[in-house]
Amino acid sequence: MDxxxxxxxxxxxxxxxALGDVLALNELSAQFGxxxxxxxxxxxxxxxxxxxxxxxxxxxxxxxxxxxxxxxxDSPYLEQKNYEQTLAELLDAFYYFKSxxxxxxxxxxxxxxxxxxxxxxxGSLDHLFGTSLEELARHARENRDxxxxxxx
Amino acid sequence: xxxxxHESLASLPQAQRAWLQKLRPALLAQARLYANADTDSLPAExxxxxxxxxxxxxxxxxxxxxLEQLLGLDPATLFKAGQQQSLALVEDAKELYARVLAARxxxxxxxxxxxxxxxxxxxxxxxxxxxxxxxxxxxxxxLAGRAPGSQGIVFIxxxxxxxxxxxxxxxxxxxxxxxALLARLIPGYAELxxxxxxxxxxxxxxxxxxxxxxxRLGDVSPGDFARxxxxxGALHADEFGDFLSRFYAALGLEVLPSEQRxxxxxxxxIQNGIxx
Numbered sequence: 001m002d003x004x005x006x007x008x009x010x011x012x013x014x015x016x017x018a019l020g021d022v023l024a025l026n027e028l029s030a031q032f033g034x035x036x037x038x039x040x041x042x043x044x045x046x047x048x049x050x051x052x053x054x055x056x057x058x059x060x061x062x063x064x065x066x067x068x069x070x071x072x073x074d075s076p077y078l079e080q081k082n083y084e085q086t087l088a089e090l091l092d093a094f095y096y097f098k099s100x101x102x103x104x105x106x107x108x109x110x111x112x113x114x115x116x117x118x119x120x121x122x123g124s125l126d127h128l129f130g131t132s133l134e135e136l137a138r139h140a141r142e143n144r145d146x147x148x149x150x151x152x
Numbered sequence: 153x154x155x156x157x158h159e160s161l162a163s164l165p166q167a168q169r170a171w172l173q174k175l176r177p178a179l180l181a182q183a184r185l186y187a188n189a190d191t192d193s194l195p196a197e198x199x200x201x202x203x204x205x206x207x208x209x210x211x212x213x214x215x216x217x218x219l220e221q222l223l224g225l226d227p228a229t230l231f232k233a234g235q236q237q238s239l240a241l242v243e244d245a246k247e248l249y250a251r252v253l254a255a256r257x258x259x260x261x262x263x264x265x266x267x268x269x270x271x272x273x274x275x276x277x278x279x280x281x282x283x284x285x286x287x288x289x290x291x292x293x294x295l296a297g298r299a300p301g302s303q304g305i306v307f308i309x310x311x312x313x314x315x316x317x318x319x320x321x322x323x324x325x326x327x328x329x330x331x332a333l334l335a336r337l338i339p340g341y342a343e344l345x346x347x348x349x350x351x352x353x354x355x356x357x358x359x360x361x362x363x364x365x366x367x368r369l370g371d372v373s374p375g376d377f378a379r380x381x382x383x384x385g386a387l388h389a390d391e392f393g394d395f396l397s398r399f400y401a402a403l404g405l406e407v408l409p410s411e412q413r414x415x416x417x418x419x420x421x422i423q424n425g426i427x428x
Contacts, residue, residue, distance in 0.1 A: 003207070004200055006169055007176050058199040060183040061192025098193070106190035 004058060014059065018045045021066045029073040033080055040084045047088045055095035064094045064107055071111045077123025089125050090114065100133040113140035171223050175210075178228040179203055186282050201283055208285035208303055209234025238280040241305040246275055248312045257319055258327040260342040261334075267293035274308055292345040296353075297417045317411050318349040324403040325352065329370040336373055337428075350428035353418045358384055360399050367403070377427065384422050392419055 022041045029035060036044070048065045052058075068090050072078055078086060097110055105113075113136050114128065120143065121127040131139075182202050183194060194202075213234035214222050249271055256268060270289040277288035285303040295314045302310055322330060330352060334341045337351050352369065358380025360366040387395055396415050400407050407415065 002200065003172070003203055004196070006172050007179055007203065008199075052193060056196050057193040058196045059193040060180045060187075060199075063192065098191070099195075103191070103195075103198075107192065109190075 008058065008060070014063075015042075015045045015049060018048070018063055018065060021062055022069065025066060025069045025073075029069055032073050032078070034073055034078060034083045035080070036084065036087075044084060044087055044091070048091050051091045051095040055099045057095065057098070064111065065091060067107060067111050068094065071115045072118070075115065075119055075123065077119060086123075086125065089129075090118075093125070093128055096129075097133050097136065105137075113137060116140045116143050167223060168219075171227060175203075175206060175227045175231065178231055179206060182206065182282065201286070205282055205284045205286070205304075206231050209238060212237050212284075212306065235280060235284065238284045238305050241309055242275070242278065242280060245305060245309045245312055248309065248316065249275070252312055252316050252319060255316070255319060255323065257322045257330070257348075259322075259331065259348060261293070261346075261348060262343055263292040263294075263345040264348060267291045271308065271312070278305065278308075280305065294345060294347045296347055296349045296414060314414065317414055318347070321403075321405060321415075322348055322352055324405050325356070325367060325369055329367070333369040333372055347428075349414075350418060350421075353415070354380065354422060354427050356403070357399060357419070357422070360402060361387065361395070366399065381422075381427075384419070387419070387423070389420075392416055395419075 019038070019041055022036060022045065023038065026035050044065055045063075048063050052063065065087065068087060072087075072090065093114060094107075094110065097114070098105070098107070101110065117128055117131065117136055117139055118125075120139065128136075179202065182205075183199060184192075186198075186202060187194060209232075210227050210230045211234070213230040214225075217225075253268065259265070270291055274287065274289040279286070279288075284305065287304060287307055291311070293315075295311065295318060297314075330348075333355055334348060334351060337355070338344070338346060341348075355369050355372045355376075356366040358376065359368060359372065361383035362379055363383075393412075396407075396412070396419070399415075
């Protein structure tokens with residue numbers, strides 16, 4: 001048994017905490033026509049746990065779901081009909097790029113880059129998954145500096 | 153942590169698991185400090201290393217306390233105390249390292265010289281706050297006897313202490329004679345990761361036991377081994393102390409009681425047929 005399993009809070013407790021946090025954000029996202037039901041929120045929390053484990057990581061905080069909702073809920077390309085699915089894929093993308101970055105990117109920085117990229121390609125998750133971390137970073141930098149989005 | 157250690161953790165009695173769980177806030181705080189508020193997740197291996205470092209510090213502060221007494225103490229407090237102890241040990245080891253460097257013998261042994269250089273890098277890389285159990289350098293020079301099972305700065309401190317003692321012994325002989333002996337006994341020794349203490353001890357103790365001048369290492373060849381084995385093998389275990397006292401005196405070497413075990417161990421190994 002890994003000593004971490006003895007010491008760290010169990011996933012179930014963490015998920016309950018995360019569920020409350022996510023549902024509380026409905027108040028904000030509802031302004032943009034986006035709401036998560038308890039079942040959907042629970043599924044997303046579980047997806048986040050699974051993506052975390054898949055990336056070989058251990059969480060000591062609330063996880064990225066709340067930050068992703070906060071960062072993406074005002075995107076014009078996010079709709080209620082694909083809200084849960086998009087958040088699920090964003091969670092996967094977050095942990096994928098997090099592992100790729102070798103700890104060189106802060107969570108907020110990565111989420112901001114993902115949002116910029118997502119909007120630049122009109123909400124295309126295929127583009128997001130098809131890009132590299134370098135491309136993502138370059139795009140965010142050029143976009144921030146007022147340049148045009150590079151063609152992939 | 154080894155597989156056996158994992159199993160023993162799994163079978164820990166509830167009281168001990170609960171005690172270990174008291175480290176949780178400190179571990180989370182360590183993770184946050186390490187992540188520098190940039191993230192709220194870390195690779196599992198990195199998190200495990202942070203925890204190992206904390207357990208190392210806890211063990212350091214716990215010392216030889218019996219388990220029952222330990223369970224009455226707060227592990228997070230022990231962790232902080234152990235962290236301070238490792239910082240103090242770093243300073244002690246740096247002083248010892250400076251003394252070792254100043255007294256180092258002249259030798260073409262690559263692993264001897266490279267290991268000393270690497271220990272210098274250890275001090276530049278060692279992180280007592282987050283990875284106190286790690287030994288961030290490559291040490292290829294083997295010392296005589298059993299390697300300690302310790303970690304981090306405790307290992308380095310112990311290694312330097314033993315290195316200094318072996319070096320003091322080797323310094324009793326002129327570099328030319330010592331190097332000539334080693335070249336004759338172990339061709340190509342300078343390029344090999346071999347300890348210098350044991351062959352030199354074997355030859356010097358063999359000469360002395362055979363009634364010759366222990367300093368005349370330059371005259372020794374493998375042809376002398378049978379004579380040395382016979383002379384050293386004739387010693388009874390209860391004569392070791394007296395033999396070594398006379399041997400040290402002949403070499404002009406001062407050995408503290410706590411340092412005696414290095415030489416006793418070398419004698420025992422020779423009697424068990426392990427020359428070097």
